[in-house]
Amino acid sequence: MTETAAGTTAATAVSTDSPVLLQVEGLVKHFPIGGGLLRRQVGAVRAVEGVDLTVHRGETLGVVGESGCGKTTLGRTVMKLTEPTAGKIVFEDRDITNLSRRQMRPIRRELQIVFQDPYASLNPRMTVRDIVSEPLRIHGVYRGREGRLRVEELLRTVGLSPEHANRFPHEFSGGQRQRIGVARALALNPTMMVLDEPVSALDVSIQAQVVNLLSDLQKEFRLTYLFIAHDLSVVRHISDRVAVMYLGKIMEIGTKDQIYNGPTHPYTQALLSAVPIESPNHRGKRERIILTGDVPSPANPPSGCVFRTRCWKAQEICAEVVPPLIDHGHGHPSACHFAEIRRPLAIEPASAPSTL
Amino acid sequence: MPDPVLSIRDMTVEFGTEDGVVHAVTGVNYDLFPGEILGVIGESGAGKSVSVMTMLDLIPKPPGRVVSGEAIFKGRDLLTMSKSELRDVRGGDIAMIFQDPMTSLNPVLKVGSQIAEAVLAHNPKSSDDDGRKRAIELLQLVGVPNAEQRYDQYPHEFSGGMRQRGMIAMAIANSPSVLIADEPTTALDVTIQAQIVEVLKTAQRETHAATILITHDLGLIAELADRVVVMYAGRVVELSDVFTIFNSPRHPYTVGLMNSLARVDIDKEALLPIPGQPPSMISPPPGCAFHPRCLHSRGRARCRTEVPPLRPFGEGGDHVSACHFAEELAEAEVVGIGAEQPA
Numbered sequence: 001m002t003e004t005a006a007g008t009t010a011a012t013a014v015s016t017d018s019p020v021l022l023q024v025e026g027l028v029k030h031f032p033i034g035g036g037l038l039r040r041q042v043g044a045v046r047a048v049e050g051v052d053l054t055v056h057r058g059e060t061l062g063v064v065g066e067s068g069c070g071k072t073t074l075g076r077t078v079m080k081l082t083e084p085t086a087g088k089i090v091f092e093d094r095d096i097t098n099l100s101r102r103q104m105r106p107i108r109r110e111l112q113i114v115f116q117d118p119y120a121s122l123n124p125r126m127t128v129r130d131i132v133s134e135p136l137r138i139h140g141v142y143r144g145r146e147g148r149l150r151v152e153e154l155l156r157t158v159g160l161s162p163e164h165a166n167r168f169p170h171e172f173s174g175g176q177r178q179r180i181g182v183a184r185a186l187a188l189n190p191t192m193m194v195l196d197e198p199v200s201a202l203d204v205s206i207q208a209q210v211v212n213l214l215s216d217l218q219k220e221f222r223l224t225y226l227f228i229a230h231d232l233s234v235v236r237h238i239s240d241r242v243a244v245m246y247l248g249k250i251m252e253i254g255t256k257d258q259i260y261n262g263p264t265h266p267y268t269q270a271l272l273s274a275v276p277i278e279s280p281n282h283r284g285k286r287e288r289i290i291l292t293g294d295v296p297s298p299a300n301p302p303s304g305c306v307f308r309t310r311c312w313k314a315q316e317i318c319a320e321v322v323p324p325l326i327d328h329g330h331g332h333p334s335a336c337h338f339a340e341i342r343r344p345l346a347i348e349p350a351s352a353p354s355t356l
Numbered sequence: 357m358p359d360p361v362l363s364i365r366d367m368t369v370e371f372g373t374e375d376g377v378v379h380a381v382t383g384v385n386y387d388l389f390p391g392e393i394l395g396v397i398g399e400s401g402a403g404k405s406v407s408v409m410t411m412l413d414l415i416p417k418p419p420g421r422v423v424s425g426e427a428i429f430k431g432r433d434l435l436t437m438s439k440s441e442l443r444d445v446r447g448g449d450i451a452m453i454f455q456d457p458m459t460s461l462n463p464v465l466k467v468g469s470q471i472a473e474a475v476l477a478h479n480p481k482s483s484d485d486d487g488r489k490r491a492i493e494l495l496q497l498v499g500v501p502n503a504e505q506r507y508d509q510y511p512h513e514f515s516g517g518m519r520q521r522g523m524i525a526m527a528i529a530n531s532p533s534v535l536i537a538d539e540p541t542t543a544l545d546v547t548i549q550a551q552i553v554e555v556l557k558t559a560q561r562e563t564h565a566a567t568i569l570i571t572h573d574l575g576l577i578a579e580l581a582d583r584v585v586v587m588y589a590g591r592v593v594e595l596s597d598v599f600t601i602f603n604s605p606r607h608p609y610t611v612g613l614m615n616s617l618a619r620v621d622i623d624k625e626a627l628l629p630i631p632g633q634p635p636s637m638i639s640p641p642p643g644c645a646f647h648p649r650c651l652h653s654r655g656r657a658r659c660r661t662e663v664p665p666l667r668p669f670g671e672g673g674d675h676v677s678a679c680h681f682a683e684e685l686a687e688a689e690v691v692g693i694g695a696e697q698p699a
Contacts (some may be wrong), residue, residue: 038693049501066545173633203399208616208629237618274550276575294515
């Protein structure tokens with residue numbers, strides 16, 4: 001089996017000058033909560049609550065956040081796998097917000113998705129050939145011998161061998177299954193892929209294989225990625241820019257360097273501070289921000305700033321005024337009334353141990 | 357060094373399945389010393405949990421079968437104890453914290469009364485009132501706010517983080533001398549994980565319990581463990597203090613794990629994955645089970661034919677590695693990502 005090239009830097013430098021591929025404005029997705037005898041709507045889970053973002057051609061935009069922050073719903077809504085409640089989605093200069101399923105079909109060739117769980121996202125009764133060729137058949141571009149060759153080529157592209165085509169998903173390990181999912185997404189030569197936690201179900205050594213595969217494919221096919229994950233380390237490795245979500249909103253968005261080395265939103269700072277670092281040399285040498293409490297329910301989010309209930313900086317204004325996502329003079333936008341740089345990943349130079 | 361509180365000796369456990377015999381752990385040896393946190397790392401299926409589950413009689417038998425081994429706790433072999441003797445040890449002197457607090461708490465009983473029950477089960481002379489008082493104390497210790505009110509709530513009224521706090525309270529209820537934490541933070545979000553890590557530190561400080569921390573999260577190990585056991589394909593492949601494991605690993609699998617990690621604090625040029633797939637535990641590769649994926653074996657016959665024994669390294673003999681060619685790693689380019697690199 002071929003392995004993906006190892007010596008690759010994941011984040012290719014894509015400037016935000018490159019053309020916009022996907023633009024999302026004021027995107028809202030509410031899921032109604034039914035209740036009572038008559039199943040009347042008694043409320044809504046505000047999964048995505050007014051998201052604006054832009055994805056440039058060829059870049060990887062990472063979306064991070066904890067469970068329930070709306071990052072998966074964002075990915076699905078952008079793809080129109082679920083209908084947006086409000087807002088606008090423009091893909092390749094075309095407003096796709098209100099397109100019907102049929103009208104979406106040509107768009108789907110360009111915009112594909114890879115799901116988190118390689119166990120649940122592959123039909124266990126289909127062979128790998130059937131799975132990978134399904135998009136080709138749906139779009140009516142699968143033709144006999146040519147189609148078979150295309151499937152074999154796709155399998156080789158993702159590091160599997162053509163002989164795997166006749167096997168069933170259960171015969172593969174988690175990492176190999178995720179490769180099958182990637183081959184399926186690649187089948188129609190898409191421009192953009194939404195990657196929804198593509199490596200979180202995998203062991204660390206296998207994660208690295210799939211991350212490298214995704215980086216290589218991006219270079220080879222000039223793909224644009226919306227990379228959704230809760231793992232801040234993987235997101236750092238693969239992204240050019242990063243958006244941090246909390247309770248359906250973007251708290252902060254910027255280049256990888258801005259988010260990891262100069263975050264200005266307290267939530268971003270707390271997230272980065274909470275990740276345990278894989279080096280015992282860092283013990284006790286890093287600032288720890290321990291948030292109190294849990295994430296509030298997205299069915300009943302706090303007034304004003306949604307993060308204020310767990311924020312050490314919160315003042316009266318935070319309960320009253322929703323902080324806009326704007327640049328406070330740090331070069332990137334942050335939705336905090338009191339945005340300022342704090343570096344939770346930095347180690348105090350005085351106490352840093354010498355390199356071994 | 358003081359005497360170990362717990363010694364796992366030559367433990368081999370198999371599971372019979374339709375497809376064949378799964379060799380879950382083979383010849384596992386390690387000691388747990390008083391007051392320490394011993395981290396056990398490895399990927400899914402490496403056998404991280406099996407040795408401790410076996411010693412507490414928590415594996416289903418059949419299909420599980422203990423082929424050989426001893427688990428010496430305070431001078432007695434847990435594997436030969438009667439069910440009732442073991443019941444006294446379990447939840448008393450040896451306590452456990454599991455990954456999923458939702459499935460390990462009884463959903464139809466109040467959280468507080470489950471903790472009180474744990475107290476009373478091992479202190480038959482205490483009154484119900486004592487149990488309640490102690491349970492509330494414990495809930496406060498693990499940072500459950502309004503412990504008095506929370507005592508009377510059911511698990512579903514607790515969030516994931518709060519349930520895990522409840523589990524920890526229950527585990528330390530009887531001041532155990534050994535605490536086993538099996539993926540204690542895996543199901544939790546990162547900000548909640550950070551809270552629970554603090555609670556675990558508190559729990560350990562309060563009880564001085566020697567702790568076995570089983571996890572696939574190398575960050576958690578780097579942060580908490582004193583010594584580390586690295587497992588691969590059911591065997592211990594490397595064991596040393598945490599600094600040695602991260603800064604100068606001497607087994608190709610450990611090196612591979614470190615090199616494949618993305619880090620939150622540094623931009624790595626590249627991730628260097630371990631090639632191939634995890635081995636089948638029904639028919640693990642002959643010789644060193646890691647050899648088909650090993651970047652240092654370079655096709656040498658010895659790796660394919662001879663099972664490498666764990667052997668000590670350097671001074672003191674506290675660092676052991678099961679690689680025929682471990683000395684080469686000492687000189688070769690071990691990418692010591694444990695060492696600081698500019699962010």
